[in-house]
Amino acid sequence: MVAIADPRRFLETLFMSAVAAADPSRVIAANLPELPKGRTVVVGAGKGAAQMALAFEKLWHGPVSGAVVTRYGFGAHCNRIEVLEASHPLPDEGGLYASKRLIAEVDGLTKDDLVVALICGGGSALLPSPPPGLSLEDEIAVNRALLASGAPIRAMNAVRKHVSLIKGGRLAVAAYPAKVVSLVVSDIPGDDPALVASGPTIADEASRQDALKIIERYRLALPEKVMRWMVSDAADAPRPSDPCFARNEVRLIASASVSLEAAAARARAEGIEAIILSDAIEGEARDVGLVHAAIAREAAMRGRPFSKPVIVLSGGETTVTVQGEGRGGRNSEFLLSLALGIDGVAGISALAADTDGIDGSEDNAGAFADHTTVARLLARRLDAAALLQRNDSWAAFDALGDLFKPGPTGTNVNDFRAVLIQ
Secondary structure (H helix, E strand, O other): OOOOOOHHHHHHHHHHHHHHOOOHHHHHHOOOOOOOOOOEEEEEEOOOHHHHHHHHHHHOOOOOEEEEEEEOOOOOOOOOEEEEEEOOOOOOHHHHHHHHHHHHHOOOOOOOOEEEEEEEOOHHHHOOOOOOOOOHHHHHHHHHHHHOOOOOHHHHHHHHHHHOOOOOOHHHHHHOOOEEEEEEEOOOOOOOHHHHHHOOOOOOOOOHHHHHHHHHHOOOOOOHHHHHHHOOHHHOOOOOOOHHHOOOEEEEEEOHHHHHHHHHHHHHHOOOEEEEEEEEEOOEHHHHHHHHHHHHHHHHHHOOOOOOOEEEEEEEOOEOOOOOOOOOOHHHHHHHHHHHHHOOOOOEEEEEEEOOOOOOOOOOOEEEEEOOHHHHHHHOOOOHHHHHHOOOHHHHHHHHOOEEOOOOOOOOOOEEEEEEEO
16 A cells, blocks of 8 residues: 655645646647737736746747736746736736736737737736726725625626626727637636636626626625616626627636646556546535545545545635634635544645635645644644634644745646545
């Protein structure tokens, strides 16, 4: 029987294998569009947009110009494509400027021109573009309410795209009649490319009426000005059937599914069987943590539904309904909940991390946990359950020195969760 002597190093190796499978240089090379008769303009947004732009610039055999926006600190040096930086997860003036720049880049193009849109996760916050009568502060209020609501990403983006002049396909409309080829790195459960970064170049079917129902269902307290806009016909987003999109192409170039398969292959190469639960898990992070803990306990104690040693992998995007005032992200919250569920059950180790390198608004991608996490917190006079209750998972893992900090990865295929049972 294979034994992993250093579980953390093993788990980190699997994470890096998942990230490598979504490396921009690798996936863009296989998805380059044909050279156009006219100009090539690149636009893009997301936490990995700068690395995508750098890879495209090196691979493209023709003139190119344009601009992309990424999170502060996630930039890269490009020679022909300008890299802008802005705030995430809440928008700022930098993002407002970037949105205007991207719209200006595609203005006045012809049918002979090509727009290459480099889209990955995180772009929603990086592209604020409030409609007439609304301000950046209004869009920040919308984002803040959504992030605290516990709503799934599909619901959040249905609202976001209706309070914007750039999301929901509007950037592609601005580029018309140029052809738009969108190269998308998906961080969305189910890999609907129209939902990545709220689809600036890709329309989806969610209507304004759908968005209003979401606002009501999740009891979103939005500014009065926003609600006045939402009930007006002017807020309607472009439909996928709009002729502006007829020539456009959408290519999904990387996803959680491919990355999880890469991690599974690496585990099997080390002699550990790998099980992928799903690449599209959603729900409250703490609830998902309890389910993973139950599966791990069953495998550790009864050898079912999987025989040990085994690595259980999953992806997707959980949510956190914020009730306390602590610091943390969805991956650390998942892990603290899992740690409570596996407390004292020997042989279980886990890593949960965002593949972009940042979990929430802190500087860690996630954290490590095992069957000793709760006991080690108690030895420091810290109550794991109380920390979880006030959404203070970051403080828990920081106190233990168990935060995982790989730094910005240059890609984003959502959350990576790996639970090793030996």
